[in-house]
Amino acid sequence: xxxxxxxxxxxxxxxxxxxxxxxxxxxxxxxxxxxxxxxxxxxxxxxxxxxxxxxxxxxxxxxxxxxxxxxxxxxxxxxxxxxxxxxxxxxxxxxxxxxx
Amino acid sequence: xxxxxxxxxxxxxxxxxxxxxxxxxxxxxxxxxxxxxxxxxxxxxxxxxxxxxxxxxxxxxxxxxxxxxxxxxxxxxxxxxxxxxxxxxxxxxxxxxxxxxxxxxxxxxxxxxxxxxxxxxxxxxxxxxxxxxxxxxxxxxxxxxxxxxxxxxxxxxxxxxxxxxxxxxxxxxxxxxxxxxxxxxxxxxxxxxxxxxxxxxxxxxxxxxxxxxxxxxxxxxxxxxxxxxxxxxxx
Numbered sequence: 083x084x085x086x087x088x089x090x091x092x093x094x095x096x097x098x099x100x101x102x103x104x105x106x107x108x109x110x111x112x113x114x115x116x117x118x119x120x121x122x123x124x125x126x127x128x129x130x131x132x133x134x135x136x137x138x139x140x141x142x143x144x145x146x147x148x149x150x151x152x153x154x155x156x157x158x159x160x161x162x163x164x165x166x167x168x169x170x171x172x173x174x175x176x177x178x179x180x181x182x
Numbered sequence: 183x184x185x186x187x188x189x190x191x192x193x194x195x196x197x198x199x200x201x202x203x204x205x206x207x208x209x210x211x212x213x214x215x216x217x218x219x220x221x222x223x224x225x226x227x228x229x230x231x232x233x234x235x236x237x238x239x240x241x242x243x244x245x246x247x248x249x250x251x252x253x254x255x256x257x258x259x260x261x262x263x264x265x266x267x268x269x270x271x272x273x274x275x276x277x278x279x280x281x282x283x284x285x286x287x288x289x290x291x292x293x294x295x296x297x298x299x300x301x302x303x304x305x306x307x308x309x310x311x312x313x314x315x316x317x318x319x320x321x322x323x324x325x326x327x328x329x330x331x332x333x334x335x336x337x338x339x340x341x342x343x344x345x346x347x348x349x350x351x352x353x354x355x356x357x358x359x360x361x362x363x364x365x366x367x368x369x370x371x372x373x374x375x376x377x378x379x380x381x382x383x384x385x386x387x388x389x390x391x392x393x394x395x396x397x398x399x400x401x402x403x404x405x406x407x408x409x410x411x412x413x414x415x416x417x
Binding site: 132 | 209213216217220221223224227228231232234235238239242257261264265268269271272274275276279393394397398400401404405407408409412413414415416417
C-alpha cells in the first residue's frame with residue numbers, strides 16, 4: 083500500500099493525463115447520448131456519466147484517493163450523505179404527493 | 183531554568199521556517215489545511231445542493247416546459263465550456279505537481295493557462311447571456327417565450343414555467359460564474375506568490391487549496407451542463 087502510493091506520487095503525470103482524456107471522452111459521450119431518444123434513460127445516463135466524471139476529478143485531481151488523512155474521506159462521504167438526504171427525502175416527498 | 187533552555191534549544195535546532203509551531207510535522211500541517219478546505223467544500227456542496235433540489239422539483243413538475251426552455255440555450259457553448267473547464271482542471275493539477283517538484287516555470291505557466299481558460303469560460307458565458315438578453319429570455323418584465331414543447335408539435339410551453347427554468351439557469355450558472363471570478367482572484371494571488379518564489383516542495387499549501395477550490399467549481403459545472411443544456415435534446 084505504501085509502496086503503491088509512493089510510486090504514484092513520484093510520477094502521477096500519466097494518471098493526470100489519462101483522467102483528463104477520460105473527462106473529455108465523457109463530455110463527448112454525454113452530448114452524443116443526449117441526441118439519442120432513450121425516453122426516461124436520457125437523464126439517467128447523463129447523470130451517471132456526470133457522476134463518473136465528478137468521481138474521477140475528486141479521487142485523482144483532488145487527491146481524495148491518496149489522502150493521507152482519513153478524516154478527509156469522512157468529510158467527503160458525510161457531505162455527500164447530507165446531499166443525498168436533501169435531494170432524496172425532498173424527492174420522495176414530492177413523488178409521493180398524489181395531488182402534484 | 184535548565185529545563186526551559188533545553189526546550190528552546192531543541193526547538194531552534196529542528197526549526198523549519200514553513201512549519202507552524204502548533205503542528206508536529208509538515209505532513210500534519212498539510213493534512214489540517216486540506217481537512218479545513220474539504221469542510222468548506224462540504225458547505226459549498228450544500229449551498230449548490232439547495233439549488234439543485236429546487237431544480238429537480240420544478241423539472242419534475244414542468245418537464246415539457248423545461249425541455250422547451252433548455253432547447254433555446256446553445257448546446258455547443260455549453261459543451262465547449264465543459265471542455266474548457268476540464269482542460270483548466272488539468273492545468274491546475276499540473277500547477278500543484280510543479281509546486282511539489284519545484285518546477286517554477288511549469289508552475290507559472292500552468293497558473294497563467296488556468297486563468298486564461300477561466301477567462302475563456304467566462305467570455306463564452308457572456309456571449310451566451312447576451313443571446314438570452316436579446317431573445318428576451320431573461321426573467322422579468324420583458325420576458326417572452328413562445329416555443330413548442332419537444333415531441334409535442336403545436337403544443338406551446340407555458341411561459342411562466344419556462345421563466346422558472348430561466349430563473350434557475352441564471353441563478354445556478356451565475357453563482358457558478360461568481361465562483362469562477364473568485365477563483366480567478368485566488369489564482370492571480372497564487373501567480374504573484376509563485377512569481378516571488380514563495381512556494382517550495384515543503385510549503386505550497388495555497389496552490390493545493392486553490393486547486394481543490396477550482397476542481398470543486400469544475401465538478402459543479404459537470405452537473406450543470408447536462409441538467410441545464412441537455413433536457414430532451416433528441417430530434
